[in-house]
Amino acid sequence: xxxxxxxxxxxxxxxxxxxxxxxxxxxxxxxxxxxxxxxxxxxxxxxxxxxxxxxxxxxxxxxxxxxxxxxxxxxxxxxxxxxxxxxxxxxxxxxxxxxxxxxxxxxxxxxxxxxxxxxxxxxxxxxxxxxxxxxxxxxxxxxxxxxxxxxxxxxxxxxxxxxxxxxxxxxxxxxxxxxxxxxxxxxxxxxxxxxxxxxxxxxxxxxxxxxxxxxxxxxxxxxxxxxxxxxxxxxxxxxxxxxxxxxxxxxxxxxxxxxxxxxxxxxxxxxxxxxxxxxxxxxxxxxxxxxxxxxxxxxxxxxxxxxxxxxxxxxxxxxxxxxxxxxxxxxxxxxxx
Ligand SMILES: [Zn+2]
Numbered sequence: 305x306x307x308x309x310x311x312x313x314x315x316x317x318x319x320x321x322x323x324x325x326x327x328x329x330x331x332x333x334x335x336x337x338x339x340x341x342x343x344x345x346x347x348x349x350x351x352x353x354x355x356x357x358x359x360x361x362x363x364x365x366x367x368x369x370x371x372x373x374x375x376x377x378x379x380x381x382x383x384x385x386x387x388x389x390x391x392x393x394x395x396x397x398x399x400x401x402x403x404x405x406x407x408x409x410x411x412x413x414x415x416x417x418x419x420x421x422x423x424x425x426x427x428x429x430x431x432x433x434x435x436x437x438x439x440x441x442x443x444x445x446x447x448x449x450x451x452x453x454x455x456x457x458x459x460x461x462x463x464x465x466x467x468x469x470x471x472x473x474x475x476x477x478x479x480x481x482x483x484x485x486x487x488x489x490x491x492x493x494x495x496x497x498x499x500x501x502x503x504x505x506x507x508x509x510x511x512x513x514x515x516x517x518x519x520x521x522x523x524x525x526x527x528x529x530x531x532x533x534x535x536x537x538x539x540x541x542x543x544x545x546x547x548x549x550x551x552x553x554x555x556x557x558x559x560x561x562x563x564x565x566x567x568x569x570x571x572x573x574x575x576x577x578x579x580x581x582x583x584x585x586x587x588x589x590x591x592x593x594x595x596x597x598x599x600x601x602x603x604x605x606x607x608x609x610x611x612x613x614x615x616x617x618x619x620x621x622x623x624x625x626x627x628x629x630x631x632x633x634x635x636x637x638x639x640x641x
Contacts, residue, residue, distance in 0.1 A: 307391045307437065307637040308595040309620035310584050312528055312551035314446075314478070315377060315397035315416070316364045317587025319345070323380040327367045346592045347559050354480075354510065354560045360590040369405040371415035378419025381588075386427070386439040388594055391637050392624060396444035396476050399463060400456040409456070409463045416443055417471035437637055442473030442625055444504065447492050449479030457492045465499035473625035475503040476528065482510040486518040493522040502625055504551065508532040509562070513539045526551060526623055531562070533579070534570055544578035549623030554602060555593045556586035566605030575612060582620040614638060 321338055324345065328335065336344075344363040351357055368374055378395065385393055397416065399409035407415075420441055427438055445464045447457040464475045475496050477489055486507055496503050505519035506528035513536035516527055520542070530550035533539045543550065554569045563569050574581040583598050585591065602608040621634035 306389050306596060306599075307617070307634075307641055308389050308599075309582070309617060309624070309634065310385065310390055310393045310595045311526075311549075311582055311620055311623060312553055312584035312586055313381075313393060313395055314587050315381065315395050316361050316368060316401065317590040318381055318395075318585070319364045319367070319377055319589050320380050320384050321345070321589070323377055324364070324367065327373055327376065330373075331367065345589050347590060351559045351561075357556075357560050357590065360587075364589070365401055368402050369407065371407060371411060371418075374402060374412060374415040375419040375422070378416045379423050382420065382423040382439060382441055384588075385441075385595075386436075388596055390439050390595060391437050392440050392621075392626070392630070392634055394442045394444050394473060394625060396446050396478070398446035398448050398478060399460055400448060400453060409459050410466065413443070413445065413463055413467050413472065417467065420471050440626070440630060440633075443467075443471050444474045444476050444625070445472060446476040446478040447489070449477060449481065449484035449489070451484070454491065457489070458495055461492060461495045461499060461501060464496070464501045468501055473502075474525075475501045477503075477505045478528075479506075480510065481506060481515060485511065486515045486522075490522070493524075497523055504528050509557070509560075512536075516543075520546075520548065524548075525625075529553060529557065531557065531570060531574070534573060540574075540577045540579060543580075547580050547622075549580040549582055549619060550574065551584050551623075552581050553584045553586035553591075554598055555591045559591055566601050569602065569605070571602060571608070571616070572606060572612065575615060580619045580623060581616060582623055583616050614641065617641075 347357055399412040402412040445460050447460045464472050502525050504526035505524045507519040508516040509529035512532050516530055516533050526549045528551045557563055585593050585595055617638045621631055
């Protein structure tokens with residue numbers, strides 16, 4: 305079995321179908337079949353654009369407004385990821401999107417941490433053999449691009465600082481990059497630097513190289529997506545020299561029409577340029593994908609080799625927001641593959 309790592313997976317875009325059925329029943333909503341749920345949760349193969357993609361978060365978010373549901377979703381997602389062969393993951397979500405029914409951002413994070421702890425406890429109480437190593441996980445809190453949510457974003461940073469090392473590993477900035485440029489979020493990241501919260505930033509997805517340069521200037525340790533760095537040779541060189549990991553999400557980028565097909569996905573160009581590229585799912589349910597499917601698609605479309613796959617996994621091991629002990633554990637697991 306492969307030992308996989310997913311560093312960029314959004315909780316609200318990755319609710320397992322089983323979990324959605326369970327929570328709909330709990331909430332007293334009329335039951336739907338998987339086929340009926342599909343248009344609410346996942347994009348079709350011929351997804352039109354980013355707008356159609358973003359619509360698929362509306363329904364899941366309705367189910368993510370109570371502590372009990374959030375705890376259950378984190379637990380279920382980790383269970384699915386472990387069954388798939390993941391040995392490490394960093395799951396992200398924006399606490400401010402889960403406060404519609406009175407939860408505070410801190411309460412949202414506590415619920416997610418409780419789901420993580422329940423998973424860990426049950427995992428440790430079972431015997432993990434060499435073929436099914438433990439899945440270790442951390443949470444990344446997303447501030448949101450937008451207008452009028454400045455205070456909510458600063459609260460996200462403060463909550464991240466409070467729970468850093470207690471389930472939370474980092475901060476992120478998500479949302480519509482083309483409408484709300486990275487440079488407008490200086491306040492968020494100066495507070496993150498002050499409170500010593502490490503961060504990644506979604507950049508170079510809907511906007512170009514300038515957005516990535518701004519993220520680097522803010523002090524981002526990683527870049528979410530970042531594939532548009534390839535439009536700027538000097539930036540690619542800088543990313544390679546500074547060993548800044550890129551959290552690449554192939555299927556998601558095809559869904560939002562950044563590339564026409566997987567054969568055009570530039571993962572090999574990034575590796576050949578010496579960039580620390582990694583492969584991630586972004587949204588398992590919205591994009592109807594898994595970490596292993598991402599690798600299979602790249603194998604089929606561009607003939608991704610075993611050596612390239614190993615390099616991508618080693619890059620991910622180096623890129624985690626976890627500590628050196630965890631990196632060493634992951635490198636050993638990958639070497640044994
Ligand atoms: Zn993302």
